[in-house]
Amino acid sequence: xxxxxxxxxxxxxxxxxxxxxxxxxxxxxxxxxxxxxxxxxxxxxxxxxxxxxxxxxxxxxxxxxxxxxxxxxxxxxxxxxxxxxxxxxxxxxxxxxxxxxxxxxxxxxxxxxxxxxxxxxxxxxxxxxxxxxxxxxxxxxxxxxxxxxxxxxxxxxxxxxxxxxxxxxxxxxxxxxxxxxxxxxxxxxxxxxxxxxxxxxxxxxxxxxxxxxxxxxxxxxxxxxxxxxxxxxxxxxxxxxxxxxxxxxxxxxxxxxxxxxxxxxxxxxxxxxxxxxxxxxxxxxxxxxxxxxxxxxxxxxxxxxxxxxxxxxxxxxxxxxxxxxxxxxxxxxxxxxxxxxxxxxx
Numbered sequence: 001x002x003x004x005x006x007x008x009x010x011x012x013x014x015x016x017x018x019x020x021x022x023x024x025x026x027x028x029x030x031x032x033x034x035x036x037x038x039x040x041x042x043x044x045x046x047x048x049x050x051x052x053x054x055x056x057x058x059x060x061x062x063x064x065x066x067x068x069x070x071x072x073x074x075x076x077x078x079x080x081x082x083x084x085x086x087x088x089x090x091x092x093x094x095x096x097x098x099x100x101x102x103x104x105x106x107x108x109x110x111x112x113x114x115x116x117x118x119x120x121x122x123x124x125x126x127x128x129x130x131x132x133x134x135x136x137x138x139x140x141x142x143x144x145x146x147x148x149x150x151x152x153x154x155x156x157x158x159x160x161x162x163x164x165x166x167x168x169x170x171x172x173x174x175x176x177x178x179x180x181x182x183x184x185x186x187x188x189x190x191x192x193x194x195x196x197x198x199x200x201x202x203x204x205x206x207x208x209x210x211x212x213x214x215x216x217x218x219x220x221x222x223x224x225x226x227x228x229x230x231x232x233x234x235x236x237x238x239x240x241x242x243x244x245x246x247x248x249x250x251x252x253x254x255x256x257x258x259x260x261x262x263x264x265x266x267x268x269x270x271x272x273x274x275x276x277x278x279x280x281x282x283x284x285x286x287x288x289x290x291x292x293x294x295x296x297x298x299x300x301x302x303x304x305x306x307x308x309x310x311x312x313x314x315x316x317x318x319x320x321x322x323x324x325x326x327x328x329x330x331x332x333x334x335x336x337x338x339x340x341x342x343x344x345x346x
Contacts, residue, residue: 031333036155043083052083073118097337099137140332142296154299157183182276184254206268261306
């Protein structure tokens with residue numbers, strides 16, 4: 001089992017412990033890192049190691065489809081059942097803290113209501129639930145304190161400057177339709193656009209076409225065998241994407257995000273990578289021109305292996321910036337859950 005690490009220094013410390021009466025059920029907290037593509041929840045006592053975890057589908061209101069909150073409830077139920085089983089069927093949930101992608105101010109009330117309604121069926125009252133966006137939990141997971149920059153590129157992409165744990169400046173995070181430059185969805189979309197332009201003779205020939213064809217089980221080159229099943233590789237591509245990308249769930253485009261990084265020597269792939277890398281470096285410079293604040297990198301695109309991670313990291317270090325990575329927001333969510341539980345026990 002993977003244990004969520006404790007965040008670094010902060011002005012707030014987790015407070016409160018379980019009841020000292022032997023007959024009382026142990027008090028537990030649930031923490032969740034819920035992105036647009038996948039989610040991970042852990043369960044722990046107020047001041048001990050994680051004893052259960054569960055993974056499930058993503059749950060971004062804007063990009064994961066109408067079943068997003070049912071996914072949250074199902075994964076919460078799973079981690080709760082696993083935790084209680086490890087404790088012999090006992091345990092009371094004192095607090096839940098979930099960092100949910102897309103739960104920013106624009107949709108916060110809607111997300112809180114929907115999640116609270118579903119978790120009530122698990123015996124968890126709304127007053128015990130704290131919902132924030134995944135930006136706050138990712139930033140806290142970086143362990144840099146209460147002030148700094150978060151640059152996140154996962155299913156979506158955004159950069160935020162935090163002061164005293166509050167977001168005071170923000171760039172992007174506008175969603176897949178209006179922005180999210182450098183995100184997995186953005187990378188996947190740009191990759192497919194380049195392939196379409198290649199097939200349509202509107203753009204440069206690129207090895208991305210062969211790579212995408214392999215992923216989709218297609219031969220997208222008209223002069224190769226086996227021949228196109230429709231007589232037109234462009235139509236083969238359209239049909240395959242219609243079948244494999246759920247309508248109303250653009251997060252699925254992130255499946256194609258790693259492809260440019262596999263062939264960085266290809267000029268078209270290189271152009272997509274360079275656009276993402278330059279955007280990140282320019283954004284950090286705009287939010288902190290004097291390079292005074294620590295930077296937390298989060299999200300699969302920036303914390304996973306590949307040229308984007310490597311070149312962004314090298315560029316920030318060359319500028320003299322202090323870096324931290326947060327592969328998951330779980331440590332930040334766990335900190336918030338324990339703080340909330342401690343305050344409730346006072």
